[in-house]
Amino acid sequence: MTAATTPPITPTESARRVRSTGTVATRTLGISTVVTMGWLVAFGLGFSPADRDQRDAVRILYMHVPTAWLAYLAFVVTAVSSALYLFGKKHSLGFDRVAGASAEIGVVFMALTLATGMLWGKLTWGVYWQWDARLTTTALLFVSYIGYLAVRGLGGSHDQRAKRSAVIGLLAVIEIPLVHFSVRMWRSLHQEASVLDSDGDVDMDGLMLFSLFVGVVAFTLLYVWLLLHRSRAMAMEDLVDDQGLDRALDERRAEAAS
């Protein structure tokens, strides 16, 4: 092919459409996130009472519990999207980007969970860390997903990246229960889940429970909002990569023709 027959490089139609990662939906979502975060601050730091035993330290839990729940949800989303990519007929890169974006957000939430948990532990247990099943599993999960993100950064084509990271994302589904079970066999100390007893009765002060609920809603909205923006930003990054490749190919062709 000669340079004359090659069409000049213009941004593709989809690139022209996608100038920003924001849409009406994400803007609404962003505003609701900010509003519920404000509620959480008001209820968590103001309206809710101090605990009888833990005193004001209990307020850490309004952030610790929601971030922990979302960190685990984020990794479930990563595993499910990895499976959808790997076993789906079209091997859609969209699922791969959702998996990657979710893992990135999950790692951040997990870091927050570990940090707030340590602060709460120092105030309540008197130590930052205990070798308890849930803590240790969470720490190892955190490290595993840092590894997952490192695998995503290995390079290669988009499909190579997607397949490799999907396999790692799915192997974590085997790994995490085994880690959890082994550490639980080793030792266990974490206070049992206290909101829901095994008989299903809610056992907590009404206002505290409501603050926790606001926290879960606020952080879930934050997660969805970040997930949408991040996966769209990843789509744009991939597009830029592809265009760079097209341009390089075109330059080589022009060189060959001249």
Add this chain to the structure above:
Amino acid sequence: MSRWRIARLVAGKDLRIERRSRVLTNQVLPFAGVTMVMFAFALDASNVLERVAPGLIWLATLFSLLVLVQRSFAIENDDGALDALRVAGVDPVAIYWGKSIALAVQLAVLEVVLLIAAVLLYGADVPLGGIVLLATTLLTATCGLACVGTLYGGLTAGFTGRETLLPLLVLPVVAPVLIGATRAVESALGTDGVALSEGWPWIGLLAVFAVAFGAGGALAFGPLIEEAT
């Protein structure tokens, strides 16, 4: 050719390369030995060493596992051997099993040497009654480690920077083996008066681990090496 026969051929090839290059005996075993000596420098008290000997054996095994996995895939990457196997249409599951078997054999040799080192250097006792538990632990833990090592070795083969990525990926995954095998060896050796019967539940964990990653690895290895170029 049946899958099992190909796996045996691949394992035989790896072990033959090993016998001729002697990387295990000349480099990995001395490395593991020096690690054991370093542990003794760090934990300077003989009664502490005897108590933590089972854990140190498995820590040294894990560090050496990383070295062995690098080696196992370095021989495949040189001259594009893995690509050649793939192009020749060799069943990836058979390659995975073969390489896992070869790795397991090398690990088993390493573990026996480390156990002897622990007896000689740390004064660990091996009671006769614990030998069956000890052998079963070595067998199941080795299978699990070899499966995980081969899987992640295949994933990172052929990429620059794999030397630094492999430990980050493998160590969190093999944490259950470290916990389970250490507890099982503790009860086999009677460390700190742990009863022999307390070791057997851990064998269950090690066996589940080996089966889970053996199956997962066999499924995942094909797609991984197909893309790894």
